[in-house]
Amino acid sequence: MANNKKKTTPTQANYQQLAKAKEPPRRIVRNCILAFLVGGLICTFGELLRKLFQEWGFTEKTAGDPTVAVLILLSCILTGLGVYDKFAQWAGAGTSVPVTGFANSMCSAAMEHRSEGLVYGVGGNMFKVAGAVIVFGTVAAFFIGILHGLFA
Amino acid sequence: MLQGKQSWRFDSPPVILGYASVVGPEEGKGPLKNEFDLIHEDMRLGQKSWELAEQQFLEQAITRAVEKSGIDQNAVNVYVGGDLMNQITSTSFVARTVGLPYLGVFGACSTSMESLAVAAQLISSGAAHYAIAGTCSHNCTAEKQFRYPTEYGSQKPPTAQFTVTGGGASVLGASGSGPRIKGATIGKIVDMGIKDPFNMGAAMAPAAVDTITRHLQDFQLEPSYYDLIITGDLAEIGHSLARDLFAENQVPIDQTVFSDCGLLIFDREKQQVQAGGSGCGCCATVTYGHLLNRMNRGELKRILVVATGALLSPLSYQQGESIPCIAHAVAIEAEGGGN
Amino acid sequence: MDYVWAFLVGGAICLIGQIMIDGFKLTPAHTMATLVVVGAIVDGLGWYDPLIRFAGAGATVPITSFGNSLVHGALVEFDQNGWIGILTGIFKVTSGGISAAIIFSFLVALVCKPKG
Numbered sequence: 144m145a146n147n148k149k150k151t152t153p154t155q156a157n158y159q160q161l162a163k164a165k166e167p168p169r170r171i172v173r174n175c176i177l178a179f180l181v182g183g184l185i186c187t188f189g190e191l192l193r194k195l196f197q198e199w200g201f202t203e204k205t206a207g208d209p210t211v212a213v214l215i216l217l218s219c220i221l222t223g224l225g226v227y228d229k230f231a232q233w234a235g236a237g238t239s240v241p242v243t244g245f246a247n248s249m250c251s252a253a254m255e256h257r258s259e260g261l262v263y264g265v266g267g268n269m270f271k272v273a274g275a276v277i278v279f280g281t282v283a284a285f286f287i288g289i290l291h292g293l294f295a
Numbered sequence: 296m297l298q299g300k301q302s303w304r305f306d307s308p309p310v311i312l313g314y315a316s317v318v319g320p321e322e323g324k325g326p327l328k329n330e331f332d333l334i335h336e337d338m339r340l341g342q343k344s345w346e347l348a349e350q351q352f353l354e355q356a357i358t359r360a361v362e363k364s365g366i367d368q369n370a371v372n373v374y375v376g377g378d379l380m381n382q383i384t385s386t387s388f389v390a391r392t393v394g395l396p397y398l399g400v401f402g403a404c405s406t407s408m409e410s411l412a413v414a415a416q417l418i419s420s421g422a423a424h425y426a427i428a429g430t431c432s433h434n435c436t437a438e439k440q441f442r443y444p445t446e447y448g449s450q451k452p453p454t455a456q457f458t459v460t461g462g463g464a465s466v467l468g469a470s471g472s473g474p475r476i477k478g479a480t481i482g483k484i485v486d487m488g489i490k491d492p493f494n495m496g497a498a499m500a501p502a503a504v505d506t507i508t509r510h511l512q513d514f515q516l517e518p519s520y521y522d523l524i525i526t527g528d529l530a531e532i533g534h535s536l537a538r539d540l541f542a543e544n545q546v547p548i549d550q551t552v553f554s555d556c557g558l559l560i561f562d563r564e565k566q567q568v569q570a571g572g573s574g575c576g577c578c579a580t581v582t583y584g585h586l587l588n589r590m591n592r593g594e595l596k597r598i599l600v601v602a603t604g605a606l607l608s609p610l611s612y613q614q615g616e617s618i619p620c621i622a623h624a625v626a627i628e629a630e631g632g633g634n
Numbered sequence: 635m636d637y638v639w640a641f642l643v644g645g646a647i648c649l650i651g652q653i654m655i656d657g658f659k660l661t662p663a664h665t666m667a668t669l670v671v672v673g674a675i676v677d678g679l680g681w682y683d684p685l686i687r688f689a690g691a692g693a694t695v696p697i698t699s700f701g702n703s704l705v706h707g708a709l710v711e712f713d714q715n716g717w718i719g720i721l722t723g724i725f726k727v728t729s730g731g732i733s734a735a736i737i738f739s740f741l742v743a744l745v746c747k748p749k750g
Contacts, residue, residue, distance in 0.1 A: 155488040161539060162489060162497035165532050167453040169656045174450070178652035179645040182696070186644025187637050189691030194636075207694050208730040214695065215734045222446050223742040225749035231448025232567070236651035238448050239662055240669065241644070241695045246735045247448050248662075253743035255444035258344035265743050269736065272447060275663045276697065277732070280670040281724055284704035287678035288720035292712055338750050345750070435750045445748045449662045450655065 174235050181237025189214060189241075211242055218246035223254065248272035296419075299513025301481050308475035309418040309467045311627070312425075313364025316584035317355045318576070319434070319460030321568075325561045330585040331461075332359050338435060338460055345445075346385065349378070349433035352576070353389045353462035357429050360583070364466035371395050371466070372423035375414045377406040378431050378575050379458075381440065385431055395427065404499075404528050405482070405604030406430040407463060407579035408623040412479035415625070418467050429464030432574030441492065441609055454494040456530050456573035459560060463579025474590050477597075478626045480510035484606070486619040492605075492612050496533025496557075496570055499603040502620035503529060504540040507601055510624045511546070519550035522595045525586070526622070527578030527602035528557035530571030556581035578602040590629045597628045636690050643685070643692030651696075666697055673701025677709075703727040 151159070192213055196206040221227040227247050231238040238244055252271040256264035270277065298304035315332040323334030333355060342348040353376075361368045374393060377400040378385040390397040402409035407430045414426035435445050437458035443449055467476070485502040503526045511518065518524060529537055534555045541548040556578045557571035582600050589595045601624040607616070647669075654665045673696075676682045682702040686693040693699060704724050711723025725732065 151488050158487040158501060158540075159489065162487075162494070162500075162532075162536060165497065165536055166494065167532070169452060171653075171656045174656050175649050175652045179649045182648025182651075183641035183645025183692075186692045186695045187641045189644070189695040190637055190640035191691075193691050193694075210691065210694070211731045212734040215731065216738050219735075219738040219742045222448075223746035225446060225746075228446050228448045232450055235450040236648045236655055236665070237645075239666070240648040240651035240697055242697060242700070242731065244448065244662075244666070245697055245700070245731075246739070247446070248666075249735050250739040250742050251444040251446035251448075251748070253739040254446055254746055254748045255439055257743045257747070258346070265740060269739055272443065272663055273735075275667045276670050276700065279667040280674060280701050280704045283671040283674040283701060284708045284724050285720060287674055287705050288708035288712055288724075291678060291709055292717060292720065339747075345748075435748070443662075445750050452659075 177233065178235045178237040181234040182240055185237070185241045185243060214241070214243055215246040218243035219250040222247045222250040245273055245276060298478060301483065301509060302513035303412065303416055303479045303481070305415060305419040305476055305478055307419060307469065308477050308628070309415045309469060310471045310475055311473045311587065312366060312466045312468045312471050313360045313362070314463070314465040314583040314587050315356045315359035315363060316463045316580035317352050317359065317461060318580050319352070321434070321457070321566060322459055322461055322560055322580065325566065327560055327581065327585045330588050331580060332584065338433070345433055345435035345439060346380065349380070349385045349431055349436050350389050352433065352460065353378070353385060353429060353431035353464070354392060356431070356462035356464040356583070357389065357393060357427060360427070360429070360464040360466050366425060366466065366468070368393070371425045371427055373398060373414070373417055374427045374429070375400060375410040376429045377401045377410060379403060379437055379440070402602070402621060402623060403604030403606050404573055404575050404577065405602040405621050405623050406575045407527065407582060408600055408602035408625045411465065411476070411625050412481065412623055414467050415476040415479060418469050424469060426467045427464060428467065429462065430575040430579045431462035432458050432460065432576035434458045434460045437574060451569055452493050453569050454491070454496070454532055455569040456495055456528065456557060456571055457561065457568035458574035459572045459577040459580060461576035461580040463576060463583035465583055472630060474587055474627050474629055476625060477628050478514060480506055480513060480624040482506040482622040482624070484619045484621050486617055488617045490612070490615070490617045492607060492618065494532065495573060495605045495618070496530045497536055498605050498618040499620040499622065500529055500533040500536040500540060502622040503601055503603045504537050504544070506622040506624050507599070508544060508546055510599065517550060518546070518548050521551050521597045521599045523552045523554065523598045524548065525598065525600055526555045528571070528573040529555045529603060530557035530573065531563070532570050534558060559585065590627070595629065597626070599624055599626050639689045640692035643689035644695055647696040647698055669696070669698050670701040673698030674705045677702040677705040700728060700731065
């Protein structure tokens with residue numbers, strides 16, 4: 144069974160097929176329903192916050208910032224209390240797709256690496272999971288900006 | 296003594312003079328809760344980091360195993376061990392405390408049997424009068440190093456496994472009272488091209504089957520020779536695949552009880568462990584607790600413990616490499632002959 | 635009524651994310667990165683602002699809105715300051731979100747230990 148080449152041998156291919164067949168089916172329907180419900184609820188809560196901030200003097204345009212900030216704060220607190228991950232195992236994308244997931248990824252990484260100190264640990268690892276989101280978002284925005292400049 | 300192609304036969308079988316297992320809260324709630332020497336309710340054990348806590352589990356297992364063996368720790372000639380951490384720091388730091396000549400080994404989750412085989416060989420060849428073999432793992436250090444921060448909210452797929460928090464160790468001697476190590480089979484790397492680190496069972500099953508098959512060939516045995524052949528942490532998916540592979544290769548594994556430590560240590564219905572347990576500590580705590588206890592109670596006479604390891608790193612996975620795996624087997628028989 | 639649309643649109647975006655994770659077997663990082671790029675492209679096409687007017691927080695809370703904000707910032711600066719605006723404007727709108735995430739994560743890490 145020794146194989147130094149990168150190409151898949153027939154034995155390997157057969158086994159991989161067998162292994163794939165053994166994977167228990169993911170509960171896609173249940174997960175999707177929960178993701179929809181929880182994600183929807185978090186966004187509804189966000190809408191409530193937006194309306195509250197508008198009553199407190201923010202305009203429709205500027206109410207978005209404090210709304211997101213409050214959601215991020217709540218997400219960090221729940222992560223700090225150790226309950227966010229338990230909730231997320233159950234709710235899946237319902238908690239990771241809203242901005243709460245982004246905050247959780249940064250907060251959890253910061254907390255985890257506190258034992259390595261503030262500079263290398265917290266500072267150096269905070270963007271471990273969230274970094275990809277920021278990098279890809281920025282690069283995409285750059286190219287879209289250029290395309291817009293050239294064609295719009 | 297070389298037996299066959301890649302096995303060792305111990306004509307004067309080393310004796311397991313003492314063994315111990317120290318586990319965390321989740322393991323302490325599982326079906327084997329009465330078989331461990333010590334269960335801790337807190338995974339952090341009051342330490343400043345998960346890594347320091349993992350060291351405590353191992354250190355306590357070694358101390359307890361030495362106590363139970365009745366020999367003086369200073370009489371031990373060598374300590375063989377390893378773990379999952381980068382550069383096996385958990386074991387090295389414990390070796391510093393223990394203060395014995397030390398051989399660090401890395402076999403990922405196969406370390407328990409790799410270290411036991413090496414320690415047994417040192418005893419059998421006369422290179423040591425007494426040896427300690429031990430390993431540990433910790434759910435949080437494994438998650439932190441291999442997957443995501445522990446408080447990160449990601450959903451684990453049903454093929455994922457739950458790393459055991461626990462340390463297991465044994466003290467071996469050339470003679471004395473206790474279960475005997477009759478032989479071992481050193482595995483070779485088997486890589487069937489599985490790339491998914493959340494499905495280790497599937498990656499490791501071929502290695503387990505390869506080593507067990509080789510062991511039976513080297514020693515010219517049928518599976519029925521053993522009361523129990525048990526793998527380290529194939530868990531639900533890997534165990535099922537192993538059975539299929541045995542059937543395909545016409546190895547009559549059903550002649551005996553074929554089980555897996557990762558399936559025994561947790562109650563998959565009640566505990567959120569997806570496919571089952573994994574980690575160096577899985578095979579170690581189940582062997583140095585449940586299995587040897589059963590042997591001492593007379594329930595088992597001859598067992599083959601086959602620890603399985605997935606030899607990937609977070610880097611190799613990110614670079615798109617598949618997962619090379621290995622399995623090491625140790626044959627243990629009850630005192631008074633395996634009859 | 636605003637609340638209903640926020641719920642439905644927000645839920646739908648999360649549903650898409652779940653399908654990416656369970657159906658396409660993508661990792662969380664891949665899923666989030668893809669959704670951010672999707673949000674950026676949708677704003678580039680000019681369709682994200684109408685979605686926000688329609689669904690409110692249902693469009694601003696999911697991570698896709700982050701992509702939208704990045705592009706928005708770049709385009710507004712481009713209109714005002716030309717090509718250099720694409721670079722200087724990207725983080726203008728999202729600054730609040732990123733700053734909040736960094737600051738609160740740091741503070742929580744000072745006070746709380748992970749529980750495993």
